[in-house]
Amino acid sequence: MIYPEEFKAYVRELAFKCRYVTNHDEYDLKIKWEPDNDPRDNSHSSTFASIKADSVYLWATISVYPALLEKYEEGDLRGIGESILHELCHLFIEPVDLLYRWDVSSSQRNYFNDTVERQTERICKAIHMRLPDDWFTPKALGLESSASGHPGTIEASEIKTTSSAPENALALQSR
Numbered sequence: 598m599i600y601p602e603e604f605k606a607y608v609r610e611l612a613f614k615c616r617y618v619t620n621h622d623e624y625d626l627k628i629k630w631e632p633d634n635d636p637r638d639n640s641h642s643s644t645f646a647s648i649k650a651d652s653v654y655l656w657a658t659i660s661v662y663p664a665l666l667e668k669y670e671e672g673d674l675r676g677i678g679e680s681i682l683h684e685l686c687h688l689f690i691e692p693v694d695l696l697y698r699w700d701v702s703s704s705q706r707n708y709f710n711d712t713v714e715r716q717t718e719r720i721c722k723a724i725h726m727r728l729p730d731d732w733f734t735p736k737a738l739g740l741e742s743s744a745s746g747h748p749g750t751i752e753a754s755e756i757k758t759t760s761s762a763p764e765n766a767l768a769l770q771s772r
């Protein structure tokens with residue numbers, strides 16, 4: 598999977614904006630461009646993005662999957678905005694996730710994962726409701742020149758991708 602530069606620039610700016618509106622500026626944020634869709638995907642669900650983070654050393658890596666590019670090609674920018682915002686909102690839940698993720702019994706694991714997901718999405722919705730209706734558009738992200746109305750040349754700062762994460766990092770998976 599080769600991700601188009603225009604898409605990558607869009608997602609980068611979106612991620613930085615989401616880091617700002619969720620007040621997580623202290624995190625060193627990177628984006629990893631996954632070559633394949635999440636192997637856990639099935640006919641009922643696709644993973645658009647996921648996040649791994651370490652709240653001690655303050656880094657976060659958002660993994661982007663080909664399913665997110667499909668949304669982009671379909672023109673579903675609102676959906677992409679919500680997906681990336683959702684991932685940054687996982688950082689609010691992270692302390693609870695870290696405390697209990699490895700201690701919940703297997704019978705409770707689905708309930709625990711569902712609760713983490715549910716609360717993350719509620720926070721995401723609460724923030725989303727307070728943002729302008731067009732906050733996720735290329736123009737609002739400064740990616741379009743106001744004169745032409747077409748996407749201009751993008752000079753987004755390069756974000757390094759990481760192929761592996763420290764073993765003690767909390768893996769926050771989402772769907």
Ligand SMILES: [Zn+2]
Nearest residue numbers: 714717771772
């Ligand atoms: Zn999630």
